[in-house]
Amino acid sequence: MAIRHVKQLIRSHPSADGDGVKIQRVAGFDNPVFSPFLMIDELKSTSADDYIGGFPPHPHRGIETLTYMLNGHFQHKDHMGNVGELRDGGAQWMSAGRGVIHSEMPIMTAGQLHGFQIWINLPAAKKMQPADYADFQPEMITEHALNDNSLIRVIAGDLTIRGTTLTGPLQKTGVATTIADWHASRGEVLTSCLNPDFQALIYVYRGEAEIKGVSIDAGTLAVLDHGEGIEVSAKQDTGLLLLSGLPLNEPVVHYGPFVMNSLEEIEQAITDYQNGQFV
Incomplete structure (x- = not known):
C-alpha cells in the first residue's frame, strides 16, 4: 500500500466570526488541494468572554457545515424549524443548499469549550437543492478502540482500519x-486505507503527530499527497482530525457566507437573501 506523504503544512491563525467569537482558522477557498473542504475553524476556550456572543442568525448558500464538539454544547436553530443542542462528543451537519438562515450558540461545560466547524463545498449540481439538517449525539458516533491507548471516532463516511470498515452516522x-x-x-500509530481518488487532510488539535518523518504540531493542518493509505504516529498524547473527500475540480467564488461557482451566482445569492427568498 502506497502511504501518503505530507505535501504542505498550514498553520491555523487567530480570527473572529459571528458576534466576536474567537477562533483558530485554516481557510482554503483558493487552494485546490483543500477540495472538497473549504475551511476548518477550531473553537477552544476556558473563558466565556471569547464566545459569549455566539453566531446570531445569518445566511448560507452553496455549502455544508459539520460542527463537532469535544467539550461543550452547541445550540442550533434555523428557519426550517430545526432546533438541536449537541453534548460533548456530538456532531451537527447542515446543508445550506439554495439557502438557509441559522444561528449557533456555543456553551461551555465544566469550564471547557473545544470544538470545530468544517465547511464542505457542494458541487455545482447540488448548490441549489433544498436545505437539510441532522444532528448526532455522542452515542451515535461510531467508535472503535484500536487498543487501550488509541481510539478512533468516525463521524462521516467510511474508514477502513486493519481490514475493518467503520461507518460513520x-x-x-x-x-x-x-x-x-x-x-x-x-507512541501509538494509526494506519488506514483511503480512497486513492480522495484528497486527505490531517488537522492536529492536541499534542504532536508525525507522518513519514514530518512533524505536525497542534494547530497545524497537513495536506497529504495521493496514495492508498496513511500512517500517522503520535509523538505525544495526541488528538487529530482526519478529513478525506472527493475533489470537485470546479471554480470556487467565496463571499462571506456564500460559496458559489461564479460572481453572478454570488450576486444572485445576495439579491435572493435581501428579498427574503431564503425563507
Whole structure:
C-alpha cells in the first residue's frame, strides 16, 4: 500500500466570526488541494468572554457545515424549524443548499469549550437543492478502540482500519467524504486505507503527530499527497482530525457566507437573501 506523504503544512491563525467569537482558522477557498473542504475553524476556550456572543442568525448558500464538539454544547436553530443542542462528543451537519438562515450558540461545560466547524463545498449540481439538517449525539458516533491507548471516532463516511470498515452516522453529504477523530497516547500509530481518488487532510488539535518523518504540531493542518493509505504516529498524547473527500475540480467564488461557482451566482445569492427568498 502506497502511504501518503505530507505535501504542505498550514498553520491555523487567530480570527473572529459571528458576534466576536474567537477562533483558530485554516481557510482554503483558493487552494485546490483543500477540495472538497473549504475551511476548518477550531473553537477552544476556558473563558466565556471569547464566545459569549455566539453566531446570531445569518445566511448560507452553496455549502455544508459539520460542527463537532469535544467539550461543550452547541445550540442550533434555523428557519426550517430545526432546533438541536449537541453534548460533548456530538456532531451537527447542515446543508445550506439554495439557502438557509441559522444561528449557533456555543456553551461551555465544566469550564471547557473545544470544538470545530468544517465547511464542505457542494458541487455545482447540488448548490441549489433544498436545505437539510441532522444532528448526532455522542452515542451515535461510531467508535472503535484500536487498543487501550488509541481510539478512533468516525463521524462521516467510511474508514477502513486493519481490514475493518467503520461507518460513520453521516452518510448523505453532497460530496463523498470521510471525517474521523483519533485520540492516542504517545507512541501509538494509526494506519488506514483511503480512497486513492480522495484528497486527505490531517488537522492536529492536541499534542504532536508525525507522518513519514514530518512533524505536525497542534494547530497545524497537513495536506497529504495521493496514495492508498496513511500512517500517522503520535509523538505525544495526541488528538487529530482526519478529513478525506472527493475533489470537485470546479471554480470556487467565496463571499462571506456564500460559496458559489461564479460572481453572478454570488450576486444572485445576495439579491435572493435581501428579498427574503431564503425563507
